[in-house]
Amino acid sequence: MLVGAAVAILVVMGLVLIRALKGPTVYDRILAVNMFGTKTVLLLALLAFITGRHDVLDIALAYALINFIGVIAVLRFFEYGGETALATENGEDET
């Protein structure tokens, strides 16, 4: 039963991957990769219950946090346009 939901999540990941490959702007790709990571968390949670090994939930928990940090880091880099972000890295920084 849960395998069906896992397959549906895999289909979702495939569709999102298409958007990540097509996406016209870099922000489309980041959005798709972020969603891919969220779906990975859900897939790992489903996997924990499919196999009956609830320890896999720890991996899902860690993945949720790592995914968030990665997306924020990449967004900070691209916020003011790629390489120019490196030039202003030592200057004044908002927030």
Place this chain on the structure above:
Amino acid sequence: MSIVEIVAYTLVFLGAFFCLVGAIGVLRFPDVYSRMHSAGITDTIGALLVLLGLAFLAGWTLALVKLAFILVFLWMTSPTATHALAKAARHGGVEPKLADDVAMDDFKETPSSNR
């Protein structure tokens, strides 16, 4: 099959359905900002229903606590990531697609454009 399992599987499949709808939206919507809206569906109600269904399967165990933690982390991080993405896209010069009778000039004077 017990009543708890029926409820659990129904919730998980509903969550998977919402994830599918969101993914189709991400694939088909015209620009970044509308795609963000569609991705938000999967991050909130999709994750909620899938994890809630699994919580019904877990019962009162440690797995329930872990599922609750995953849900709380997802619900705290995904709006933050979406906000940062919208801000980055706006500063990066991506203009939202608007209806024909709405001019983009109406949004030029927002305080966020002071850089």
